[in-house]
Each structure stands twice: as C-alpha cells, then as structure tokens.
Amino acid sequence: MVDSGANVRTRLAAAVGAANVLTESPDVEPYVTDWRGRFHGRTLAVVRPANTAEVADVVRICNEARVPIVAQGGNTGMCGAATPDAMGYEVVLSLTRLDRIRAVDGDNATITVEAGVPLAQVQQAAADAGFHFPLSLASEGSCTIGGNLSTNAGGTAVLRFGNARDLALGLEVVLADGRVWNGLRGLRKDNTGYDLKQLFIGAEGTLGIITAAVLKLFPKPVASVTALAALADPAGAVALLRTLKRGLSDRLVGFELISAPALAICRKHHPDLPDPVPGHPWYALVQIDDSGSASALSEQVENAFADAVESATALDVAIAQSEEQAHALWALRENISESQRREGPNIKHDISLPVSAIPEFLETSHDALSAAFPGAQFVIFGHLGDGNLHYNLAAPTGADAHAFMEHAPRANRIVHDLVAARGGSISAEHGIGQLKREELARYKAPVELEMMRAIKAALDPAGLLNPGKVL
Ligand SMILES: Cc1cc2nc3c(=O)[nH]c(=O)nc-3n(C[C@H](O)[C@H](O)[C@H](O)COP(=O)(O)OP(=O)(O)OC[C@H]3O[C@@H](n4cnc5c(N)ncnc54)[C@H](O)[C@@H]3O)c2cc1C
Numbered sequence: 147m148v149d150s151g152a153n154v155r156t157r158l159a160a161a162v163g164a165a166n167v168l169t170e171s172p173d174v175e176p177y178v179t180d181w182r183g184r185f186h187g188r189t190l191a192v193v194r195p196a197n198t199a200e201v202a203d204v205v206r207i208c209n210e211a212r213v214p215i216v217a218q219g220g221n222t223g224m225c226g227a228a229t230p231d232a233m234g235y236e237v238v239l240s241l242t243r244l245d246r247i248r249a250v251d252g253d254n255a256t257i258t259v260e261a262g263v264p265l266a267q268v269q270q271a272a273a274d275a276g277f278h279f280p281l282s283l284a285s286e287g288s289c290t291i292g293g294n295l296s297t298n299a300g301g302t303a304v305l306r307f308g309n310a311r312d313l314a315l316g317l318e319v320v321l322a323d324g325r326v327w328n329g330l331r332g333l334r335k336d337n338t339g340y341d342l343k344q345l346f347i348g349a350e351g352t353l354g355i356i357t358a359a360v361l362k363l364f365p366k367p368v369a370s371v372t373a374l375a376a377l378a379d380p381a382g383a384v385a386l387l388r389t390l391k392r393g394l395s396d397r398l399v400g401f402e403l404i405s406a407p408a409l410a411i412c413r414k415h416h417p418d419l420p421d422p423v424p425g426h427p428w429y430a431l432v433q434i435d436d437s438g439s440a441s442a443l444s445e446q447v448e449n450a451f452a453d454a455v456e457s458a459t460a461l462d463v464a465i466a467q468s469e470e471q472a473h474a475l476w477a478l479r480e481n482i483s484e485s486q487r488r489e490g491p492n493i494k495h496d497i498s499l500p501v502s503a504i505p506e507f508l509e510t511s512h513d514a515l516s517a518a519f520p521g522a523q524f525v526i527f528g529h530l531g532d533g534n535l536h537y538n539l540a541a542p543t544g545a546d547a548h549a550f551m552e553h554a555p556r557a558n559r560i561v562h563d564l565v566a567a568r569g570g571s572i573s574a575e576h577g578i579g580q581l582k583r584e585e586l587a588r589y590k591a592p593v594e595l596e597m598m599r600a601i602k603a604a605l606d607p608a609g610l611l612n613p614g615k616v617l
Contacts, residue, residue: 149211151190151235157211158193158237161203166194166243177218177238178230181285182487185226185580188234189216196243197260198318198326198357205355206324208237214610215239217351219262219293222285224496225579227297227350227615236613241292244357250275255363256315256332261292261356268361277363278437280307280399284480292356298348300575302433302479305531306399307364309575310347316360317343322353322606332360345601350577351612353605367435369443372472373451376426376462381505383430383530385459390432393450397443400433401531408482408527415485420474422464430460430530431479482527483536490547492525492540493554497565498574501533507568508535514560515539519553534574537561562589578616586616 149157159167168174169191178187190213195201208215214236218228230236244260247267251257252275259268265286272279281294283301293299295317299310307313316331329343346354377383383403390398406427413419423429436443447465454460466472486492499507508526515522521542528535539557541550562572566589578586587595595617602609602617 149213154207154211154213154237155191157207158191158204161207162193162195162200166196168192168194174238177221177240180226180229181222182224182491184491185229187230187232187236189230189238190235192238192240194240194243198244198320201239201241201244201320201355201357202324202326204237204239205320205322209323209608209610212608212610213237214613215351215355216612217241217292217296217355219290219296220264220285220288222289223293223297223579224494224576225350225573225581227577227579227612228293229580231614239355241290241355241357244292247271248358250277250363251332252276254332256360257363258330258332258358258360259291260358261295262290265289265291265294272363273366275363276366278366279313279361280364281310281313284483291359291361295347295356295359296349296351297577298575300529300532300534302400302402302529304529304534305401306396306435311344313362314343314347314359315362317346317356318358319343319346319354319356322608322611326357327354330358330360345605348577350579350616352602352616353611355611365437367437369436369440370472371434371444371447372466372475373432373434373447374422374464374475374478375430375432375451375454375460376423377428377430378426378461379428379505380508380530382459382461383428384501384505386430386454387501387531389454389459390434390450393453394434394446397434397436398432398531399435400431401529402431402479403526403528403530403535404429404431404479404482405524405526407523408486408525409478411489411525412478412482412485415488416477416481419478419481420471422475423462426461431475433476479527482525486525486538486540489540491551492538492547493551493557495537495558495561495565495572496534496574496576497537497561497570497572498532498534499565499568499570501530503568503570504530504533504535507564507570511537511561511564514564515557518556518560519550521545522550529575532574533570558585580615583614583616
C-alpha cells in the first residue's frame with residue numbers, strides 16, 4: 147500500500163459516498179467471514195459502489211494506492227474466494243448494489259443484468275418476460291450473477307443447459323487499472339479473435355471485476371416431472387441415467403445422486419420433508435422438463451421408470467403428483483449442504499469424473515478412506531448427471547468433529563490422487579479460492595499453470611485483484 151489506509155478510505159468515500167464505505171467491526175463482519183464459517187479475514191474497508199462508473203473509480207483508486215481488492219457478491223462461495231486475508235490491507239468490493247435488470251430482448255432471447263442481481267431475481271425476471279433462465283443452485287436466493295459467472299457455477303440443470311459459462315453471451319468488466327471493457331454483446335456467433343469473456347468467467351475475481359452480463363434465455367417448460375428413485379448402488383444410478391437419457395433425450399434436465407446418510411442428515415434438520423421411498427442405500431432425484439409439448443410427458447416418464455423397476459435398475463420410484471410435492475422432493479436435495487453445516491465441519495471434496503468411472507471410484511475410495519480413518523462417515527451427494535460428486539467425510543459417531551478436520555490433508559490426498567488417476571477434476575464447480583490453491587498447484591500440469599500465470603500477469607500486472615486466490 148503506497149497511500150495511508152485513512153487516505154484511501156477518504157478517497158473511496160468521495161467516490162461512492164461515506165455511507166457505502168464500511169469500516170466498523172459489526173458492519174464489516176458479514177463480509178469478512180465465508181458462508182461455511184471456515185475463513186475469517188480483516189479488511190481496510192467494505193466498499194459498496196452503485197454502478198459501473200463507481201466500480202471503475204474504486205478500482206482506479208485502489209490501483210493507484212496499491213491496495214488489493216476482493217470482489218464479493220452474495221458471499222455464498224465454498225472455497226473462501228471472497229474472504230479477505232488476515233492482514234487487514236485488502237478492500238472488499240461488494241457488488242450487491244449493482245442490482246438492475248438492464249434489458250430483456252425477447253426476439254434475441256437474452257437478458258442483460260448487473261453483477262449484483264441475485265440469481266433468483268434473474269430467474270424471476272426471465273419468467274416475468276415469458277422465458278426460462280435455467281441456472282439453478284440451492285443458494286439462488288443469495289448468490290449473485292456476478293459470483294455465479296466468476297465461479298462458473300454449475301447447479302442442478304447442467305446436464306441440459308451447461309454451466310454458467312454456457313449461459314453467458316457478453317460481459318462488462320472493470321479491468322485492474324479501472325478501465326471499463328464493454329463486451330455486452332448479445333451474439334451467438336462472434337469469431338473476432340480471442341473470446342475474452344471466457345477469461346473472466348471462472349476467474350474468481352482474479353482478472354477483473356464483472357459489472358454486467360448478457361445471458362441466454364430459453365423457452366419456459368410446459369410440462370415437468372420430478373421423481374425420486376431408490377437404487378441399490380451407484381452402478382444402478384449410472385444405469386438409470388443411461389436409460390433415461392436414451393428414453394427422454396434432452397428433456398432430462400437434472401439427475402442428482404443422494405446417499406442414504408445425506409438424505410438422513412437433511413431429514414434430521416427438516417423432519418417435515420417427505421420420505422417417500424424409505425430404507426434404501428442410494429437415491430436419484432430426477433427432473434424432466436418439456437418446453438415443446440405437454441402431451442404424454444407423464445406417461446412417457448412413468449413408462450421409463452416402470453421399465454427401470456422391472457429390469458431392477460431402480461428398486462422403487464416416487465413420482466411427484468403436484469408442484470408442491472415436486473418442491474418437497476427438491477427440498478430434500480437442496481437442504482443437504484445447509485443441514486451438513488449444522489452438523490458441524492466435515493472434510494469436503496467437490497470432484498468430477500467421467501460418469502462411467504464413478505461406481506468404481508466410489509468403491510475404491512470408500513475402502514481406502516475406511517482403512518485410513520476407521521469409522522469415518524461418508525456423506526455423498528451431487529450432480530451425477532454431470533459426473534460431479536460432493537464427496538464429504540464426517541467424523542466417526544461420537545468423535546470430535548473439529549479434531550477430525552486435522553485429517554483433511556491426508557483425506558484430500560487419498561481422494562484427489564484417486565480422482566487424478568481417473569482423469570477427473572479436484573474442483574468441479576466450487577472453484578479454487580484459498581481452500582484448494584495448494585491442491586491446484588499439485589495437480590495442474592506445469593505448462594497449464596504457466597499459461598494461467600501469464601494471463602494473470604497480463605491482466606493484473608500489480609497483482610491487486612484477489613491476491614492469494616487460485617494461483
Ligand atoms: C447451500 C449452497 C448450495 C450451493 N450449491 C451450489 C451448486 O449447486 N453449484 C455451484 O456451482 N455452487 C453452489 N454453491 C456455491 C455458491 O453459491 C456459488 O459458488 C455461487 O456462484 C457464488 O456466488 P456469490 O455471489 O455468492 O459469490 P461470492 O461467494 O461472493 O464470490 C465467489 C467468487 O467470485 C468472485 N466474485 C463475486 N462477484 C464478482 C464479480 N462481480 N466480479 C468478479 N469476481 C466476483 C469473488 O471474489 C469470489 O472469488 C452453493 C452454496 C451454498 C451456500
């Protein structure tokens with residue numbers, strides 16, 4: 147920092163108004179701790195600009211004073227990427243006041259939104275205009291579109307619609323020196339050189355500050371079916387996925403794997419939720435949507451599941467008979483992370499593998515981890531349709547959950563080595579942040595890391611954007 151902290155705060159207050167520069171401890175507290183309560187930092191100030199020009203001013207001031215910036219949206223990230231470090235020199239740049247829907251273009255099927263709009267509000271604005279915006283996460287009430295793009299969020303409809311990256315056509319970005327890049331193009335074809343927006347998507351605030359985005363819209367589903375299938379094992383889940391893909395094609399939107407312990411934890415904290423096919427070791431929550439024709443969808447889905455039960459691919463199936471029942475089935479999946487948090491800390495992995503490799507991986511990793519940590523509990527769930535598992539390890543019953551966390555490095559090594567050996571990824575959708583920085587350095591090829599460092603040096607030569615995250 148080349149300027150005094152007080153000086154920087156004064157300049158920031160002149161740029162965004164004193165009321166939008168928070169420095170007192172109770173005010174800044176929600177911004178310096180992550181959602182899981184695992185990372186705690188300190189900050190020079192939390193700055194809350196209201197528009198792109200103010201973001202540019204804040205970034206310019208910080209660049210001149212050599213003050214590092216941690217961008218923050220809804221602060222729901224899982225890897226400590228939006229939490230400042232413990233030194234207290236970093237500014238937290240909160241984007242939540244950039245909350246306008248700028249435009250909906252019906253003929254182009256696009257929506258232009260500012261970075262701080264919560265995901266649920268983007269979905270609602272799309273619905274109000276007669277469209278569907280398919281990105282969907284359990285945190286959608288709090289997470290922002292800027293955070294979704296910066297983490298390249300996945301969620302429950304990737305199988306059909308892709309990740310956040312696949313839904314963005316254009317971005318507006320404030321660069322590290324405060325210049326604004328207006329790349330808000332609503333084009334589905336644009337081969338004019340490097341696709342620069344892709345650099346900022348998934349960059350976790352280390353290359354630029356996203357201030358707005360043009361997103362793709364889709365036709366609203368006219369018919370939907372939600373089902374919970376009981377399964378004997380993960381191989382049964384993979385077989386069911388294959389059967390449903392063949393029978394229902396791209397109407398299959400979501401396919402979520404849930405282990406019995408994950409379901410039990412969710413129902414323990416939400417006893418009002420249903421338990422329609424009790425007593426099985428594994429479950430698949432399946433979402434099927436049709437945007438073209440409502441006719442015969444239910445019948446086709448019922449037939450597909452009947453075939454699956456007859457061939458013993460599925461053991462039992464509950465199909466929601468109303469929207470309310472469908473929401474209740476989804477609540478079983480969406481409340482797992484939050485229920486797990488209430489249970490106490492656990493060793494988490496967000497991994498992806500080729501779908502075909504998952505059953506064998508689960509068997510091998512279960513044996514290896516059970517041998518290393520006798521009695522450890524496995525809480526496994528995730529987006530099986532995308533090959534993405536949230537693979538969590540909790541302390542043995544009665545053991546101290548916090549003390550168990552000391553085993554994280556050893557457990558990570560076992561899990562991540564097995565993932566890497568099968569061509570998988572150590573971070574499927576949550577990113578790297580500060581949680582997995584060392585793991586990234588271990589598993590990425592040196593040439594890949596060199597390219598990443600070169601891009602970082604080109605776009606943020608002073609290293610002021612979210613330092614210590616990702617790289
Ligand atoms: C209950 C629960 C369920 C979840 N389920 C899923 C899931 O299914 N799939 C999934 O992918 N994630 C999931 N998440 C994780 C999280 O919600 C996503 O990572 C989300 O995209 C983060 O958005 P956010 O606005 O909260 O970002 P934050 O947590 O505030 O920030 C995340 C990262 O993005 C950067 N950033 C934020 N805004 C900007 C911006 N405008 N410009 C540049 N950088 C920025 C931050 O610096 C940080 O590096 C879940 C989280 C919770 C709590």
